[in-house]
Amino acid sequence: VPEGVKYGVFNSHADLNADLLFSIGGDGTILDTVPFVLDSGMPVVGINMGRLGFLAELETDQLNRLDALFSGDYTVAERMTLAVTADLGAGEFDLPGYPLNDVVFSHDREDGLALLSLSDQDGNVIDYHADGLILATPSGSTAYTLSAGGPIIDDAMKAICVTPVCPHSFFNRSVVFGADSVLTVENRSPLGRDATVSLDGRERLRLPFGAAVTVKRSDRPLKMLSLDRHAVLSTLNRKMQMADMKYRNE
Structure with missing residues (x-):
């Protein structure tokens, strides 16, 4: 964790004083975070330690991309619930x-x-x-x-x-x-x-x-943070290995 960044680990519906929630696990872990963050509007970023992890933004070998959080190079999308x-x-x-x-x-x-x-x-x-x-x-x-x-x-x-x-x-x-x-x-x-x-x-x-x-x-969307401008194509290519889709980051 970079110096000066405060973080916490919690497992209850406490009043969260945070700007961002990291969900570390698989897609099921991200689904479990939904009740914690819907009311607060806090964005979620998923780090996949499960199997497919389609909802997760990052794999464990991509943690260097978290630097984009501190440079502001990211988007926050609202996922429908x-x-x-x-x-x-x-x-x-x-x-x-x-x-x-x-x-x-x-x-x-x-x-x-x-x-x-x-x-x-x-x-x-x-x-x-x-x-x-x-x-x-x-x-x-x-x-x-x-x-x-x-x-x-x-x-x-x-x-x-x-x-x-x-x-x-x-x-x-x-x-x-x-x-x-x-x-x-x-x-x-x-x-x-x-x-x-x-x-x-x-x-x-x-x-x-x-x-x-x-x-x-519902009137309560889930905010999810994205570090990829071409999230749909890159995620399909990376997660599902669709051989007929040659994703190029241009």
Whole structure:
């Protein structure tokens, strides 16, 4: 740590008197930082010590680039998060947290598909017979939804991408909705089967038949610090080793 720079390590929701938060670990560690910093507006920079670490800005062999912090050669981008409410039959309530990556619905049994009914604020409905349904932010487009065949979305965009997981249908494409969309998923699974919902892969909430969950853009973006002016292309090239993309820093 350079001389004169004060730093701290914390593991509780204390009142943080800091200008920047370093998240050292994998993508899961960055997801864990979200509750700490959303209210403060403090930017986050990730140092990857996990596996892929797609959200992390730096690898451990790139720490010399931190000098750019002190010369002001960086940008701060706002990453979209989601606000989620649920109605299990006794009234609507907020689910805790603001997922940075995704909200994932899945069936609760191994012997049957879920029937998940997706509707927007205008009442348009799509029914999905599938193992699950992913509602992802642009940040989450390189996570679970990518493995399910979803598109990669530039972090600078604000959108909600809906991707079915192993749908029992010829319609298996993702649908990208505008950031102002309000999307509701209702469990209509046959035989009254339960479904589940999880936020950023954390604890699952059981959804009985008829339960509904509403997802929309939150008013609390996560600020993330970037040291790369071509973050999307360089990250894809570096993290995913896309051989057909020859990134050149010009």
